[in-house]
Amino acid sequence: MKISDYFCIFKVRRSITLDKELVEWIKSEIEKKRFKDVSHAIEFAVYRLKIIDEKGTT
Numbered sequence: 001m002k003i004s005d006y007f008c009i010f011k012v013r014r015s016i017t018l019d020k021e022l023v024e025w026i027k028s029e030i031e032k033k034r035f036k037d038v039s040h041a042i043e044f045a046v047y048r049l050k051i052i053d054e055k056g057t058t
Contacts, residue, residue, distance in 0.1 A: 016042065 018026075026041045035041040 023038075026035065026038055029035050029041060030037060035044065
């Protein structure tokens, strides 16, 4: 097993629908090297929302 395969074990593949404007923004951020791909951008956004939500509930 390759190292990259090892990290994929913990990920769940999903399909989502996004507003076209959001997709264009994500693409521009990928070009700027802020995110490596669309999945990275979505995971980052959901993680940030989770942190904000958890801070609000304590």
